[in-house]
Amino acid sequence: xxxxxxxxxxxxxxxILAIVNHSxxxxxxxxxYDIQTLEVQTKWxxxxxAKNLPVVVADLNGEVVGFGSYGQFREKIGYxxxxxxSVYVVDHVIGKGIGSQLLTELIRLAKEQGYHVMIGAIDAExxxxxxxxxxxxxxxxxxxxxxxxKFDHWLDLVxxxxxxx
Numbered sequence: 001x002x003x004x005x006x007x008x009x010x011x012x013x014x015x016i017l018a019i020v021n022h023s024x025x026x027x028x029x030x031x032x033y034d035i036q037t038l039e040v041q042t043k044w045x046x047x048x049x050a051k052n053l054p055v056v057v058a059d060l061n062g063e064v065v066g067f068g069s070y071g072q073f074r075e076k077i078g079y080x081x082x083x084x085x086s087v088y089v090v091d092h093v094i095g096k097g098i099g100s101q102l103l104t105e106l107i108r109l110a111k112e113q114g115y116h117v118m119i120g121a122i123d124a125e126x127x128x129x130x131x132x133x134x135x136x137x138x139x140x141x142x143x144x145x146x147x148x149x150k151f152d153h154w155l156d157l158v159x160x161x162x163x164x165x
Contacts, residue, residue: 001060001093001096001097002060002061003058003059003060003065003097003098003101004058004059004060005056005057005058005059005101005102005105006056006057006059007054007055007056007057008045008055008056008057008064008067010042010045012057012064012067013038013041013042013045014038015057015063015064016041016045016055016057016064016067017036017037017038017041019064019066019067019088019089019090020036020041020088021035021036022090022091023088024036028123028125028126028148028150028151028155029088029122029123029126029129031123031148031150031155033150048069048071051071051072052113053069053070053071053072053083054068054069054070054106054109055067055068055069056068056069056102056105056106056109058089058098058101058102060093060098065089065090065092065093065098066087066088066089066090066093066098066099066102067087067088067102068085068086068087068088068102068103068105068106069085069086069106070083070084070085070086070106070109070110070118071083071084072084073117073119081114081115081116081117082115082116082117082118082119083110083115083117083118083119084118084119084120084121085103085106085110085118085119085120087099087102087103087106089102099132100132100135100136103132103133103136104136106118107136107162107164110164111164111165115164116163116164117161117162117163117164118138118161118162118164119159119160119161120133120138120159120160120161120162121157121158121159121160122157122158122159122160123148123155123156123157123158124143124155124156124157124158125155125156130158130160133160133162134160136162137162138160138161138162139160139161139162140158140159140160141159141160141161142158142159143156143157143158143159144156144157144159
C-alpha cells in the first residue's frame with residue numbers, strides 16, 4: 001500500500017467533507033448531528049491556513065483516504081502552546097497504518113511549530129482510538145462523564161495528552 005502524506009489543497013475538500021460527514025452520521029468520533037456543507041468545510045480549511053495550522057491528507061493512488069489536523073485547544077492566551085488534534089481514516093483502510101502515519105506527521109509538525117502539548121478528546125467507548133493513542137505515548141488524563149449526547153444515549157469523553165519533547 002503506497003500512501004503519500006501531503007498538505008491538503010482545496011481540491012481535497014470534497015473528499016475530506018465526505019469523510020467528516022460519514023463520521024457524523026455513523027460514529028461517536030464526532031459529536032455533531034448534522035452533516036456539514038462544502039461551504040462550512042471550505043471555511044474550516046481557510047481558517048486553518050490563515051492560522052498556519054496543518055491539514056494533512058493521506059493519498060492512496062490519487063484517492064484521499066484520511067486526513068489529520070490540529071487546532072487551538074482553548075481560546076485563552078495561557079493555552080497557546082497546546083493543540084487538540086483529529087485524525088480520520090475511511091473505513092476500508094482502517095488498521096492499515098494510515099492513521100499512524102497521519103498522527104506521526106501531526107506530532108512532528110506540532111513539535112516543529114513549538115507546541116508543548118497535544119490533546120486528544122476521544123469518546124470513552126472508542127477503545128480502539130484510546131489504544132491507538134496510547135501506542136504514541138498519549139496518557140489518559142481524565143474523563144468527563146455524560147458530556148455528550150448522540151444516538152439516544154449519553155457519552156463520556158476521555159481526554160488524552162502527549163507532552164511533546
